[in-house]
Amino acid sequence: MNFSSDTAAPAHPAILEAMFAASKGPSPSYGSDPWSAAARQSLRDVFETDLDIWLVSSGTAANALALATLCPSHGAVICHNEAHIERDERGAPEFFTGGAKLALLPGAHARIDMGALREKVAANRHDFMHETPAHVLSLSNLTESGAAYRPFEIAERAALAREAGLAVHLDGARLANALVSTGASPAEMTWRAGVDVLCFGATKNGAVGCEAIILFGAARQRAQDLMVRAKRAGHMPPKMRFLAAQMSAYLQDGLWLQLARRANTSATSLATALTRAGAELAHPVDGNEVFARLPDGMADRLSAAGAKFYPWIDGSHRFVCSWATEPSEIDAFAAYLA
Amino acid sequence: MNFSSDTAAPAHPAILEAMFAASKGPSPSYGSDPWSAAARQSLRDVFETDLDIWLVSSGTAANALALATLCPSHGAVICHNEAHIERDERGAPEFFTGGAKLALLPGAHARIDMGALREKVAANRHDFMHETPAHVLSLSNLTESGAAYRPFEIAERAALAREAGLAVHLDGARLANALVSTGASPAEMTWRAGVDVLCFGATKNGAVGCEAIILFGAARQRAQDLMVRAKRAGHMPPKMRFLAAQMSAYLQDGLWLQLARRANTSATSLATALTRAGAELAHPVDGNEVFARLPDGMADRLSAAGAKFYPWIDGSHRFVCSWATEPSEIDAFAAYLA
Amino acid sequence: MNFSSDTAAPAHPAILEAMFAASKGPSPSYGSDPWSAAARQSLRDVFETDLDIWLVSSGTAANALALATLCPSHGAVICHNEAHIERDERGAPEFFTGGAKLALLPGAHARIDMGALREKVAANRHDFMHETPAHVLSLSNLTESGAAYRPFEIAERAALAREAGLAVHLDGARLANALVSTGASPAEMTWRAGVDVLCFGATKNGAVGCEAIILFGAARQRAQDLMVRAKRAGHMPPKMRFLAAQMSAYLQDGLWLQLARRANTSATSLATALTRAGAELAHPVDGNEVFARLPDGMADRLSAAGAKFYPWIDGSHRFVCSWATEPSEIDAFAAYLA
């Protein structure tokens, strides 16, 4: 009954086996290897377009590098005031950009509110010296509250950004979960909706540690800049084949979507068990996370029973399922609650 | 006959197997897992002292984080003018420190010249506002020319540094190779010789991607600062157990020294074959690298025969052996030359 | 009728004359001159305590240097969400600190709300790696809305900060105006209330361009660090005597308080004229600034009559008086309104 985080899960065997398979003979370093080429091709197939990539081992690195590629040190990134880049990355975006600002907007379920965004971009003035103008809009899907944006919701926000001359970044640490629950295709949810740069997570969904920074369309012109920044930040490890092998295995035969579906299903069952026991959902369960306001005493009783989960900043408690969550864990949890 | 780099080698099976073994069940993220504790304990045993560590996936990350922990943005790091941190890390030390300077010194075989160092530290003035005073001395063992420092050579340089109030950093990307060739113990070569922070490499010697930043003695007070910087730089990947498992397997039963010995032996054989064929060694072969000045035409002939190696900045050519270099490769190379 | 800003005013003749007087013969550069020593002594007298200073030519430089001296790159500064450091300095604090964050709090009249501050510091966790903990509380007096904190209001906020281990910075670009209106002494409003570092402005109140960064108490240990940062930021101009001469002249015989009193008096008269004409004050007029919600059409009519002032982000209009505002300007303005 470990619902502490999807990062607590082990790696999927198929991914580890792919690393083993890649460990054969000499191979060029720093991304010039055939596994890296194959990973890029797999991502092209999945996203139905040409694209450039860089692979890193943590989501913080992916987001910070992506933002630094899009935003100058004297610019700002618009994001939700609960976004991971604001709350959980210890100022990595500020570090990688050389001191850019995050401009925070509200919105239910950690989705950026359209009205607030409209007002913010309308007031954005690139030629005013004193304030810091936004250069990027950063969205997260799943959001930090476990909610999904549907493609049109991404698109309408991206359209506002684009009109104001902003680039669009999508933190997709849990994109697989959002795609499964919305039924959208990878292309629909990203570049077709106006996303310029996607941080595409695999770590939380079965990888050892692998996230792809994906540049779409005009943003591909920044590929060289992205690589330079990665090198300079220690995110160009010599044996890149081991990152690439993870990504290819993750995508092969739809493994990534199967794993996300499994996690989402677990979360749905867990949410059902909680609400039946009197808890109230704080946010939509659009992926593998459940945020629930628990009746008095329930948190303590669940902890005492061995369940692991965390209190959240909004007064609810967060329960996270992963690809490795066993149905038996959910059953035990439900049984305990009932 | 791939002597391009030790980073072109695959990972040792024992290390990959350890990652597999670590992929069981849920585990706390971000370094609070039992594998991380075990890796630290293994390093304590190997270095015969208590110590603090942080594990990262690239040598550039290790060096840059270590230097940022020791040097303020308005300070300087003394290093050899051919040091990896100066020539091959795309300004990572400058990025991580927030703009510190590298102060370059000469020295044969990429060992810092004692006279030059003595003069440099004698002129170091912490209270003079206009110049940037050195706060750190950075040494590399093996050096960029494949030479080893013996412990007393580390110690005499560290002593000069310490008298001048500087901390001592050791880039040990190939420390195992230096230990094997000098016969020194890990402790003798590092903290007993005055090293405050060691970047202890495993990647070039059999790991998938794993380097330990090791804090000794008083530098351990910077452990929290180091972790914060790692987090902020995207070098706190959630599933730290997979880095930790590599380090433990690397150290277990002396695997690391066996692998380094194998690589060193290959290099010695390769050097012998080259000199017999008329090449001249540019630097001592104290580890797994051979730098040789080749007779006219030899480089082209070797390339044509399928050997992979690189021209070096000093006019020599570099040949690197690794744990995975097969005796048959050396034999074929020697046979071709003879 | 130029009420656009107090920075639009010329310099007071006494200050220019002091610069002339300082321009005699050779003098040591970079702050080792007798004028700099005299300025420091004058500030000691005014603030009734020993202190260290650094003089700069802009308020942005003063604030950013002060904050960089107090806050590490991986920390945060708590400030009001309308603070000058957040809205009007183009990310200077982020630049000088190397990427620290500003944590924004609400509060009426741009005073930080006590409840919000209490909650914020209660949640501040220095040992949690993922979030950025606050290291500094930054207050402004006058606030960005022209309101003054009284000493006890500074003190109660500083006390909360201190309990949580935070340093306290006071942006005093208009401190003279706040002192005049509250009747507090310089010492009461600053170090006796718990302020560690004060940015003490003269530019808006008659100087050519001069702001003192003043370190009190334990913060004086950072004096060397502050000087190094100033040098590195180009804020150690060689002929420091011309900055120092301004500060001494500013303080001599209470000139600074006379000028502030004059500006405050003008603002009070202007506010009276506006309210009589049907405008409503948006914020208390505690200094030399008036924020008024104007009846329909009044802004256009005033502009047409030649008055200069700006619309403010809260829907009001801002009118700023300075030491150079002539009673005749106020009279003309009042006559026009009546």
Added chain:
Amino acid sequence: MNFSSDTAAPAHPAILEAMFAASKGPSPSYGSDPWSAAARQSLRDVFETDLDIWLVSSGTAANALALATLCPSHGAVICHNEAHIERDERGAPEFFTGGAKLALLPGAHARIDMGALREKVAANRHDFMHETPAHVLSLSNLTESGAAYRPFEIAERAALAREAGLAVHLDGARLANALVSTGASPAEMTWRAGVDVLCFGATKNGAVGCEAIILFGAARQRAQDLMVRAKRAGHMPPKMRFLAAQMSAYLQDGLWLQLARRANTSATSLATALTRAGAELAHPVDGNEVFARLPDGMADRLSAAGAKFYPWIDGSHRFVCSWATEPSEIDAFAAYLA
């Protein structure tokens, strides 16, 4: 007999008077004032071309802002190994660029050696990830050794830079002195010779504190970026008219060249007196600085007689004359020596 530095000199009365004259009535802040426009026009006239400018109060600020405008954080600036930007600005270029590197070249009299430069730019590879490629060539005129480049010497170095895709920066803290001694026009020495950005000093030659960053030709496209960086670095003081008034007065009726000529003449006389007394010139006296190797005991005797000057890093002693050096001082110095 104060030959310590030209920064020890007072300001010329005409420049202070111009500041007085500018202190009349209200004026727009931040460079939108008529004095700023006039200063720009004066510079256009002097340099015989259109140009964009930003005025700052220190040479370190000018150089660091100029370099940050031309060089990305992951690039390098080629300069002489004794250049002011390397030795005397406490890492300001590294700070403002976000961690760019300075690549040091040798050369007699602090002029960059043509052969060394040719070799350096030939090896510059923008597409190699691991090393830091140069983006800028920085020259100084006068050099740190008091020598002048003649226009063709600037031009031949700039041509090498341009072919390799580098921009050219000229540190002209003492440009007036170089122009006087070489007889070159401002245009010949700068944009006609291939200079993109000039830091044009006035402080050492009579100003209170004023340096112009001047963008020529294609570099003018960076004018907005330069202003943003200036703002963010605290180098956009509100009352810009007082910087602008200095520059206009400095240029009016050739004052700047008269002052430089006076200083150069003093230096020539001083050099003559020194060589007659047995000293040997270490560098050409092309401006207002004399570097002389003194016979045994002479330095002590001169100091005892009240002369102020400094030992230099090359074993010589530096004597600096300024616009304010009196003929009587030189006479007294010569008399003492004779």
